[in-house]
Amino acid sequence: MIFLYLCTVEGVNMTDKKEQYSGCTISTHRCKCFDLLTDEEKRQLETHSVRITYKKGESICKQGSFASHVMYVERGLVKVFLDNGVNLLVLKIIPDCNLLGLTSVNEENNTFQYSAMAYIDTEIVQIDINFFKKLLNQNPAFSKEIINILSSNSIQINGRFFCLTHKQSYGRLADILLCLSDRIFKKTEFELPLSRKELAELSGMSSETVIRMLKKFNEDELIQLDGKRFKVLDYSRLQRISETG
Amino acid sequence: MIFLYLCTVEGVNMTDKKEQYSGCTISTHRCKCFDLLTDEEKRQLETHSVRITYKKGESICKQGSFASHVMYVERGLVKVFLDNGVNLLVLKIIPDCNLLGLTSVNEENNTFQYSAMAYIDTEIVQIDINFFKKLLNQNPAFSKEIINILSSNSIQINGRFFCLTHKQSYGRLADILLCLSDRIFKKTEFELPLSRKELAELSGMSSETVIRMLKKFNEDELIQLDGKRFKVLDYSRLQRISETG
């Protein structure tokens, strides 16, 4: 069997490529901004926040609604997306220990700029936005760290932007599978929590195409997929596909 | 002649659409962050910055190189883009009175995360990055405004992301043309400073396709285009195409 997705390598010297972009937008490290608060500020933070749990599939915030709070994902996995009623674009996925809804601290945007949904059962801490703004004003180290987070976020989304506009489907799917394995489950074998339709949204293609490509990866022994049971078989070839697709 | 690009309206009730995204990422208002500095800070700013002029087509910064400064576009028009050696993605275009290279204030990224090029003759103020960071630490109002700018930036790029992944070519091209007319030249008739190739990059398609579509817009009397001389003839229909494409 010929590996269609490797044909794209022809004529392109990979060592010439300066940058590799990934469709995966999961941040690799935990948010450390709250460590920068004083004990008093941490105490106040407690009184200005509430903890909420969401079941798999539940909506966490809706684009356009009033943003009275910034959120922190304590546990779980969140899909952040734009939606115009016809099409949907997944901007990023947020794992535990990360902030969510930070763009709403902008005075001119008192509404959520995107929607969010729980991929799996998720625990969120809502922080009062006015208190959050007060922290920004009084604690420069905290404020500096928020600037770091915002700029990291844009860099990641830019990478995903590049990936979705310039990689083809095989590469984008390989990307997402590696992302799940590397950054979310941190093992090569796991139970896939996402449906084919959700994988399709994430890699910016139709669910039929995802199904066909997963089947092909399976046949070619790059992965082993039986229902929800997923295993990476040939990591390096998957990576090659992600880079060249 | 049938308007191909209007066929896509069929079956979709436009009033149902919640959001409209544009491929245009030009910010509408001038950067006001420096107004928030004290007189002393403004004086120090002068001694920590240099002014440089770039000719049309010149490179302003290169992705991956050391970022020793944040930039302010005093005059001109700048293309901000990612490039992996094979493909190119225009992230945004920056008009006068806007900051450039803000993502490099992140401690972990002391290199430029994207490249920039002058579309037209451009004047840039380079601000020493360490002085800029010092301002962030000592002036919360300034820092807050930078957070606002960063979050506005992401929102705009997200919109462009949506547009390039979900609109088709006619809509994306209409978008860019309206953007040039509305936000850059602020009139319906002007001299196009961008080549077909640059329009193609901006709307994420091949230059051949741009040429064919411009010709079609011309035939259908949506625009009038003779060489570089450009005029919007039917604004509202262009807008319909931008929304439905």
Added chain:
DNA sequence: AAAATAAACTGATACAGATCAGGTTATTTC
């Protein structure tokens, strides 16, 4: 002003991936 180079344009062809129209297998609900 001629030569060289780049930009603009044109037509033919190819193809990745969407869409459509089903089928089958799980999972949820009653």
Added chain:
DNA sequence: GAAATAACCTGATCTGTATCAGTTTATTTT
């Protein structure tokens, strides 16, 4: 545990847009 619904899968078809291979028109260089 049967019915209903959702998820998964399959094959056929269609289409938007890239790519290729030119030609013509501008612009720059000499």
